[in-house]
Structures are given as structure tokens and as C-alpha cells.
Amino acid sequence: MQQRIELAVSTVSFALRPHPETGRKTLWLPLVKRIREPFLGRWALPGGPLQPDEDLDTSARRTLLRTTGLEPAHLEQLYSFGGVDRSPDRVVSIVYWALVRPDEDARAIDGENVEWFVADEVPELAFDHNTIVRYALDRLRAKITYSDIAHAFTGEEFTIAQLREVHEAVRQVRLDPANFRRQTLAHPRIVATGRHLTGTSHRPPELYRLERA
Amino acid sequence: MQQRIELAVSTVSFALRPHPETGRKTLWLPLVKRIREPFLGRWALPGGPLQPDEDLDTSARRTLLRTTGLEPAHLEQLYSFGGVDRSPDRVVSIVYWALVRPDEDARAIDGENVEWFVADEVPELAFDHNTIVRYALDRLRAKITYSDIAHAFTGEEFTIAQLREVHEAVRQVRLDPANFRRQTLAHPRIVATGRHLTGTSHRPPELYRLERA
């Protein structure tokens, strides 16, 4: 008799929040406590079995909304993990990663079995989920250097400094404000709104938008 | 009653061969003629159902060897396709892409139901396999610009011109020989063997190796 292969979809969601010690913004992600074997009681990525009538990304969104209350702006397939030894039963996981905006992050629920962790300081997780988190982090840090995804962490309108803060938090580096500004404004899709952000204790910075391609 | 979700692994394999018209090297890939419904008689990517006791990449290698006789040097996961509308029955495909060396390519079998096509000129394929081929091509052409994968198309030892030919064939561009040489030799893992390639009708070029990291 042939053993059945389970097919699950999981998601690594990232949001930027202040680090509990340093106060500087860092990456956080939500985990779910397992309520059944295997790995009962361990933290794991949100996810669940793929339903016969739903697309892969639909499944990711559904399970993410159910467990964490999140509807992320950016969702992207990461990788599929299917080693025979990653679980007692045979399960192939198609993993997505998501980026959560500040306003959306505010709506996140910290339920009974859901908790957020600093992405670089997650405990020992169920299955091979530590590997997956590591992989997602690497991919995010690589991709932010050559793509637009940093905007998935800002609002519609943003200051150059806010965008720089995202890069600094994700890549864990310090960037020269002057050079970052020039590089950013060199992209033709970044346009000034003419309005300014007020309420700061210094010169009010201009607000920009990212023109959709 | 819940419909069963099929799980298959397919592979897009690339090799460099002369274009039938221009004679210049281009990308080719093997396709398999379907011998059952759906899409009976159409060309499709080599692959098959995932066995319960094999890893994803093992499955890719197995089906590839069985249908095409190939054991590619480079094999990498591409993407997983799982839209509900990509087939009459529900099937999720985990797709790999492979790069085949010239010597390995020579061992390829052109069986009854296996045929090679110029990658940019494939006919209308079964399922969403045209989309997948397009995706694999884009990924290959992007990745060759920032990684080492060009070496998967050369032998252990190679001349700078051979390596340049790979880049030119894949990216469909002309590269300045002098500048390409300097850029290539700037990488510390490229080392001269001291030996030279003979039998050319001009100055014998030096042979190089790629030191493993």
C-alpha cells in the first residue's frame, strides 16, 4: 500500500518592530504553537494543508488570515521543501514569504497560540522550520538590495528617511543619508508629492510616492 | 468526497547546441510527447509523480534519466506551480531546471517520444508548460549574470573564449573579449592550469579551472 504524501502551504511573514533591547527596528515574524503531534508544543510557521479548490497563494493568505489576522501587501513564493526526513509522515511544504506594512501590522492579533519573535532570535522550531526561516531571511536581505520590495514595509507615501530606515533595519547596516537619497531619487518611479511630513522636531521632510510601473 | 491532489516533479533541462539556421550556439531543451490524456500527443516537460520514498531532486533526476538519459551537472529548484486551472485534474508541479554539459549532452538519447527543441522556439505545449519554460529561461538568463552557473555548460577545464561563448549564447549578446577576460580573471577562484588548448588555427589559448569554493 502506498503511503500518502501530504501537501501543505506555509508562510514566513516579516514585519518591522523595535528590538526589545536596542530599540532599533528589526524584523519580526509570527509563529504558531503546535497543538498536536508531531512536535506538540513547539513553535511552527503558520500554514496548513492545501485545499483541492484553492490556488497556492490563496491557501497561504487563508491560513495566514485565520491564524494571525494578517493580510500582507506582498506575498511571494519562497521554496518547496520535500525531503523524506523532514517529518515522521511524508509532507511536502510549499513555503511563501510575506511582508507586512506598519498599518497592517497594527491589526495583527497575538492570540493564545500565536506569538511574534525577533526573526534572528527564533527558538528551536518544529520540523525544518528553522532552516526555512533562515532561508527566507537570506532571500529577503538579498532581494531588498536589487528590487522594490522595501516599499512593502512603508505606507503609500513615505519620506526618504523612512525608506532608508527600512533598508538599515533589514540589512543591518548604516547607510549614508546623502548618498541614499540621491540613489533613491535616481529611480524615475519615485515621485515627490509636494507635501511634507509635519510634527517632527526638525526640518519637515518631503513625502514621496512610488509610481506603479 | 475530497478530490485528490496529485504531486508531480518536472524538469526543464538546458543544453547548448548550434542553431539550425544561424549556426550560432543557442539553448535547447528536451520535451516528451504525451501518450495519454489530457493533452495526448502534445509535447511536455519530462517528469512524473513524486514517489513517497524519494526527495524532490531525486525524483527530478530519476525521471530525467529515464526519459532523456541525462544526468545533469547542475540541478536547481525553479518554482512550484499549483493553480487550480492548470489541468483538468488537480496537480501541483514542483519544477526543477538543469544545465547539461557538452560531454553529458552527447550521451542524450533522442528516443521515440523524446525530442529536443530550440528553447526560444518551442511549440504549444501541454498544461502551462509554455509558461514554465519561459520562466526558466528568464531565470537562467538573469542568474548567469551574477553567479557561477555558466561553468555548468563547460568542461572541467575551459578557455576564456569558451566561457564567453556560453555567456553570449545564453544572454544573446556580444561581449568584448578583452573586457570579458579581465572580469573573469578578476575572480580569485579562476585559476590557470598552465596548459594550453592546441589544434586551433591561431594562438593556443590557455586553459583554466574553477577552484571549488
Next chain:
DNA sequence: GCAAAAGTGTTTCAATTACACCCATGT
């Protein structure tokens, strides 16, 4: 006025590009 971050200008340095020119081999 002072602090603090926004925003501009300028100099330096490294990498890419274009292209002229010499080298070593087969015919």
C-alpha cells in the same frame, strides 16, 4: 540661538566600456 535631521555640493575612488595594438599559432 541651538539641536537635529533634511537636503546640496564636491572630491575621490573603483568599475565598466571602448578600442588600439601586440602575440603566437596554422596554413
Next chain:
DNA sequence: ACATGGGTGTAATTGAAACACTTTTGC
């Protein structure tokens, strides 16, 4: 000798980085 691609030299251009300096707000 000459054709052919291998291989070297070099000037021009571009872009990244470093950092001094000016501007505009809140307090």
C-alpha cells in the same frame, strides 16, 4: 606572409562612497 583569435595597455565614462556644508523646522 598573412589571417585569426589570444592577450595586453590605456584613456574616457560612469557610478559609488566619503564627507563638508547649508537649510528649515521645534524647542
